[in-house]
Amino acid sequence: SQQGEEDPQALSIQEGENATMNCSYKTSINNLQWYRQNSGRGLVHLILIRSNEREKHSGRLRVTLDTSKKSSSLLITASRAADTASYFCATDNQAGTALIFGKGTTLSVSS
Amino acid sequence: EPEVTQTPSHQVTQMGQEVILRCVPISNHLYFYWYRQILGQKVEFLVSFYNNEISEKSEIFDDQFSVERPDGSNFTLKIRSTKLEDSAMYFCASSGDRRGTEAFFGQGTRLTVV
Numbered sequence A: 001s002q003q004g005e006e007d008p009q010a011l012s013i014q015e016g017e018n019a020t021m022n023c024s025y026k027t028s029i030n031n032l033q034w035y036r037q038n039s040g041r042g043l044v045h046l047i048l049i050r051s052n053e054r055e056k057h058s059g060r061l062r063v064t065l066d067t068s069k070k071s072s073s074l075l076i077t078a079s080r081a082a083d084t085a086s087y088f089c090a091t092d093n094q095a096g097t098a099l100i101f102g103k104g105t106t107l108s109v110s111s
Numbered sequence B: 001e002p003e004v005t006q007t008p009s010h011q012v013t014q015m016g017q018e019v020i021l022r023c024v025p026i027s028n029h030l031y032f033y034w035y036r037q038i039l040g041q042k043v044e045f046l047v048s049f050y051n052n053e054i055s056e057k058s059e060i061f062d063d064q065f066s067v068e069r070p071d072g073s074n075f076t077l078k079i080r081s082t083k084l085e086d087s088a089m090y091f092c093a094s095s096g097d098r099r100g101t102e103a104f105f106g107q108g109t110r111l112t113v114v
Helices: none
Strands: A005-007 A010-014 A019-024 A031-037 A043-050 A055-058 A061-066 A071-076 A085-092 A099-101 A105-110 B005-007 B010-013 B019-024 B031-037 B043-050 B053-057 B065-068 B075-079 B088-095 B109-113
Touching: A005 A085, A010 A019, A019 A105, A031 A061, A031 A071, A043 A055, A043 A061, A043 A071, A071 A085, A099 B043, B005 B088, B010 B019, B019 B031, B019 B088, B019 B109, B043 B065, B043 B075, B075 B088
Parallel strands: A010 A105, B010 B109
Antiparallel strands: A005 A019, A019 A071, A031 A043, A031 A085, A055 A061, A061 A071, A085 A099, A085 A105, B005 B019, B019 B075, B031 B043, B031 B088, B043 B053, B065 B075, B088 B109
C-alpha cells in the first residue's frame, strides 16, 4: 500500500504557535499532496510537492519531503483558530490514477 | 473560482434501494474520482474515470457500484442495492489535463442508509 500515515493523530495548540504534522508512506511516489478538511466539509487542496522537490512554501504553510525516509511534514506557522481542521497527506498510486489518503491529523487551535 | 458541485448534499434511503449521487466536475478537467469517508474514518478511494472509462477501482467498488458520465458535464455514482454499511460521505473530485496535479473536491453527499 502507498498510504500516507499521519502523525500525530491529534494535536492541540494555542493560537500563534506553530503546528507540525508528519506523514510517512511506503513506496516510491511521483508527488505528495496535503489537504485540509473542516468538520463535515469537503477536502481543500493545500499544497503539492513533487518527488524531486525538497521543500515548498505557500503562505504560512511549509512542506518538506524526504524521499529517502519516505516522509513529509507540514508546518503551519503562527496558527489561528481558523486552522482548526483535519489535515491529510495523499500520495498517488503507482499508476497515477488515484490519490491514496492517510488517516489524518486533527488539529485544534484554541484562542 | 471553478468548483466541483455535488447533489444532493444529504440523501436518506432505505436498505436495498438504488441511489444516484451526482457531480459536476470542473469543466476543463479530464480526470474524475469518487471517494467515500465513513464517519470519523479516513478518506477511501473508490474509482477513477478518464476518457469515458474506469481507469482504476478499489476493492470497495464492487458490482453494486457503477459510474457514468452521461453527458459532457455530469459524473454520477450509482449504488444499486444499498446496505447499511454504505452510509458515508461520498466525495467527487476532478483534476486537470494530466496526472499528478491537484484534485479538487466537492462538498460531498452524506448518504444515510436506514
